[in-house]
Amino acid sequence: MNRDTARVIKGDICYSKDKNNLAIVPDGYLVCEDGRSAGVFDRLPQSYQEIPLEDYSGKLVVPGLTDLHIHAPQYAFRGFKMDLELLEWLNTSAFPEEARYADPEYARKAYSLFVDDLRKSPTTRACLFATLHLPATEILMDLLEESGLVTFVGKVSMDRNCPDYLREEDGDAAARAVLDWLEETAGAYRHVRPILTPRFIPACSDRLMERLGEIQREHRLPVQSHLSENPEEIAWVRQLAPWSQFYGDAYDHFGLFGGEVPTIMAHCVHCPSQEVERMREKGVYIAHCPQSNSNLASGAAPVRLFLDQDMRVGLGSDIAGGTVLSIFRAMAEAIQVSKLRGRLTGDGLKPLTMEEVFYMGTLGGGSFFGKVGSFEAGYEFDALVLDESRIPHPQKLTVRERLERYLYLSGEDWILHKYVQGRKLF
């Protein structure tokens, strides 16, 4: 054991054991050794008595949260031009803003604001879309590396159906850009890893997808993209890939739909049952983004169905389809939209519970990064000490009650202390 990095944290400790079970240890001890949890204890075992103890008695201590889906360059325009649906919003908001990242100076300014806020947020792990620009993407990776967070970053690939000012020449040129990026950044980072990022089927030619498939197999890289978000988008994919059985099949055809190295698909709001079945078989991660799905009038994903089949489900802020960075807020909204879905469609699916959404935001999404998202012994040590000072209460609440209201009421930066892989960020 390395005593320099070992620590004991005392507090009201909460973490998911699985999707239905939330472990709560009031006044417990959480031990970190060599960047990993050595477990949670009611009483501190003799063998850990000499490790430095940080006493946060009376404060909530939870695992760091994972955001499975963020568009980093869209952070600057979160919260406006929201009165639009997906395809119109892409053309009038997302694409013009992303084009600005051709300018490294603008990229540094805007990405600095973003990474600063992400660092202060409850998120310790994130999967991010950058833009198609190499210099800007490397600036983002540099800033994230400095932040101490652990992330996957994707240089975006897109060569069709986008405005001229934001499109790669063709599939081969786009693939070359990916290879250049991988080469330039190889070995440069400890905490930032690359992820293949075809924007979505409408923006990626068959040739581009074929080449990305080759790169995936050669480099064994994970993949992230979008799936079945909006009915118009789905109809468009049917036109563009008439040979596909369903939207997800258009990724799978090129070997970009899970399997040995996992894939994240954001949204999955309107998946036909065949698609759900394929996702289950291939172990595809679903990034559920409830706020974005409301803002862009996409709908509400049937998360209950995914959970009942033990599929891999995490949460995403989907900045800037979503406006709020905090995955605690995404937890509350996942519950809220599941209730509205049930009421408005009469589908009979039970609303999500607090246990389930907490699992999705910690262990569910965290598992994309390995043993991440829990305090069980052996898990990487990502932890948050929460700040409840702005929500005083006239009674003594249980730890579970305090955690639940934190989901509903906390601001984006109500974090007192943050640890990633055993390192204390603040």
Next chain:
Amino acid sequence: MNRDTARVIKGDICYSKDKNNLAIVPDGYLVCEDGRSAGVFDRLPQSYQEIPLEDYSGKLVVPGLTDLHIHAPQYAFRGFKMDLELLEWLNTSAFPEEARYADPEYARKAYSLFVDDLRKSPTTRACLFATLHLPATEILMDLLEESGLVTFVGKVSMDRNCPDYLREEDGDAAARAVLDWLEETAGAYRHVRPILTPRFIPACSDRLMERLGEIQREHRLPVQSHLSENPEEIAWVRQLAPWSQFYGDAYDHFGLFGGEVPTIMAHCVHCPSQEVERMREKGVYIAHCPQSNSNLASGAAPVRLFLDQDMRVGLGSDIAGGTVLSIFRAMAEAIQVSKLRGRLTGDGLKPLTMEEVFYMGTLGGGSFFGKVGSFEAGYEFDALVLDESRIPHPQKLTVRERLERYLYLSGEDWILHKYVQGRKLF
């Protein structure tokens, strides 16, 4: 003109002219005389040059917001026990908590936290439910009076279908309690007014409703209650008042459904068309509470229908069915749930726009208080200077863009200055 209370405020001024038109005056001048707006000007007219000017250049200045529906005693438990629907939630959360207000000491402690937060929030006008307890209700009124906000407070009436520990003996006893309360508080407050508050039909016997109708006519008091929130609740009303044509008719039968002195009905999620028509005829105010309707799985009200018929619609936080006090957040959520409603039901109703929800949170609800909720000349001077410091931006945004993102991103207390009826609260 009283020069002591006159003031000029300079800033980026936004206010609703009507539900479709948002007036935006960048670097404008807003003049207050004798507690009322004298109008907004691009350049300060000569006649106002001598009035003290408060320079908030670069800051957003908007009318104070109106919250048409809050349960003050529920503030303490906002954000937990949320995994329930209305009727179960009332029995396991709301009623046990409200019973604590039999103890004036607890009431003072809990109401103080609530009123402190309401004062710091964007709300300048509010309609509140207290509990059935007289001393606690008067404590709430005292605290609100001190806060400087302008409010209607209702001692709650309830004499059936509630637990023994939170029920008045019968209709006559409950009516006597209302008369005692009116007598005790008559003339005691400048900014707090009483409002008749039958909890909802299931909790009020016919005799109680009859007596409240008499009191209403004698004292010409406004009324607030709940309407068509949840399908089970509606079915229950049908059993309890088999003589009624629809839920709202059960209020109207006793003269407690608008008319000359207005009534506020919270929720209105599942109104049949006859009920909507009656509300329109009687000028009933609809308190739309989008967050609560999500949390309690009630559904999403068809606000587009109400607006298209020029009905009276405002917003409510519905603490603690809703968890968040800020009516800016209610504005954003009103848009979000209108989008989900459209997508999930396919009802063809267009989503609400930013202009419409801003209107609902200012002028729409404010009109319940008279000429309130706008900066047009003659309106009572309720104003907010907003704090955007925690959402920096890499570009220069338009005033409208800044206002829109403020709806989506602001915290509950991001208010720099607050004025009510021309008085500066902070």
